[in-house]
Amino acid sequence: MSELTKTLSVTRIWQKKLVEWKDDISHLIYPNCCLICDSELPNKNIPICHFCENDLPYTLFESYTHETNMDKLFWGRVPVASTYSLLYFEKETSTQAILHGIKYQNKKKLAIEFGKRIGKQLSQQASFDSIDCLLPIPLHPKKEYLRGYNQSLLIAEGISLEKNLPIETKGVKRIKHGESQTKKSRFKRWDNVQNTFRIDPKLIGTYKHIALVDDVVTTGATIEACINEINEIFPNLKISIITLAIAK
Numbered sequence: 201m202s203e204l205t206k207t208l209s210v211t212r213i214w215q216k217k218l219v220e221w222k223d224d225i226s227h228l229i230y231p232n233c234c235l236i237c238d239s240e241l242p243n244k245n246i247p248i249c250h251f252c253e254n255d256l257p258y259t260l261f262e263s264y265t266h267e268t269n270m271d272k273l274f275w276g277r278v279p280v281a282s283t284y285s286l287l288y289f290e291k292e293t294s295t296q297a298i299l300h301g302i303k304y305q306n307k308k309k310l311a312i313e314f315g316k317r318i319g320k321q322l323s324q325q326a327s328f329d330s331i332d333c334l335l336p337i338p339l340h341p342k343k344e345y346l347r348g349y350n351q352s353l354l355i356a357e358g359i360s361l362e363k364n365l366p367i368e369t370k371g372v373k374r375i376k377h378g379e380s381q382t383k384k385s386r387f388k389r390w391d392n393v394q395n396t397f398r399i400d401p402k403l404i405g406t407y408k409h410i411a412l413v414d415d416v417v418t419t420g421a422t423i424e425a426c427i428n429e430i431n432e433i434f435p436n437l438k439i440s441i442i443t444l445a446i447a448k
């Protein structure tokens with residue numbers, strides 16, 4: 201490496217550090233920042249800036265009188281009572297920033313805020329009225345330890361603030377540490393998630409209609425595996441699915 205290249209790469213590292221410090225300091229001076237893009241907000245009572253708000257790709261599933269893409273995703277796979285997803289997920293949209301923020305940037309308030317928005321929409325849908333518990337899809341304990349939290353639990357907490365529902369965090373455990381799903385074929389993804397969950401019948405048996413809560417649904421393989429495990433013990437339990445986003 202030449203001296204010039206070395207100097208340039210050191211300069212780049214410092215530039216990056218300065219940007220990070222600027223962000224940290226601006227958060228201290230302006231704690232009221234947009235939960236998605238971190239820009240300063242003009243009004244203390246809004247959590248998300250005008251630009252991010254306008255860029256949110258809502259599914260509007262609550263206004264559908266026919267089946268949604270999400271209903272169809274699980275057809276012929278597992279019995280599902282009702283499904284709901286608030287946003288569409290596509291690359292380069294606000295949804296991508298939200299999912300990245302709640303998974304990798306410790307943006308817990310963002311997950312709770314969108315949980316509340318989901319809860320408000322569910323309140324308008326009678327099919328979700330009989331739900332007696334929210335069950336966030338658990339992370340493997342090692343993954344949760346490294347991340348410090350389960351983003352699906354935070355979304356469930358937001359929903360619960362609106363719907364006043366209990367959250368079941370012990371009835372289903374994730375016992376298999378899944379590899380990344382993104383580069384696998386549909387069958388391999390399905391195969392990869394078999395025997396991923398362990399059900400505690402004493403806890404799950406107390407409910408009549410549970411709603412699984414997850415951050416995003418793409419192929420649905422993880423949720424399908426979880427429902428299969430529950431159905432094996434409780435074939436008549438009603439199960440609904442609620443996610444923050446669904447891949448388009």
Ligand SMILES: [Zn+2]
Nearest residue numbers: 234237249252
């Ligand atoms: Zn913003």
